[in-house]
Amino acid sequence: MVRFEILTIFPEFFQGFFEHGVVSRAQKKGLVGIGVTDLRQFTHDRHRTVDDRPFGGGEGMVLKPEPLAEALGSLGVKPVAERSPEELGRETVVLLTPQGRPFTQAMARELAGLERVVFLCGRYEGVDERVREIYCDREISIGDYVLSGGELASAVILDAAMRLVPGVLGNEASSEFESFGADDASIAADVDGVPRSQHGAGGLLDYPHYTRPAEFQGLAVPEVLMGGDHAAVRKWRREQQLAKTLKNRPELLEQAALTVADRKVLERLRRG
């Protein structure tokens, strides 16, 4: 079971998030554990001060190192230099920062397989650099923009990783067939003798989804989805995935698991 620990100066921020949907169900089923630690519990002055002015001058405030170090200590987190390779393989301490490596589905998969993921949520100008140096083995950014705190970023990462923990999603296959999902080779070719009506995403974006009614505001559901021909549906969906990826995220095609047929479709789509 993976346990997520969040260190923050705003513990209440997470209340609604934990009480709904998959996050709440996963905890109730005992498939993931989540803990939130209030950094102010680890201050020792009357004002419960967690921040201070930056050395060297400049804008804003910086989260002080002592409350963070004490909070990490209370969770039994050791400095990186004191963790064995096995410990580093089981547990990660993540600094959320726009300067980090961009978060991806591949990272979500990796985190879902660990025993413990500890998130340090920055605020103001960020966290005293020595905390990163001593305790953090990775820095993650959720995108090329600046948020006012790491809380949203940790919630995003926790959500994405948690739904990949086996048993969390009702239907295990759904994470293979969605955007950035597994490639065909790693998925069973058919289920109970019925050919699949979709390909593994293989790093592509998802295809469009439709439900009832068959017609909505003058737009009909594509004919192919109504006919019950699994092979035709599968072909159509794959073309839609390729078209959407080419249009919105062409760089993903470089890493995607593409077949000869896929490449032909792409050639046709590029020619317009």
Ligand code: SAM
């Ligand atoms: N001075 C920092 C910089 O320019 O890189 C920005 C600090 S930001 C206002 C405050 C905190 O929000 C950061 O310490 C980090 O924890 C969080 N944060 C902001 N943007 C983020 C992002 N794109 N990904 C992850 N965390 C982010």
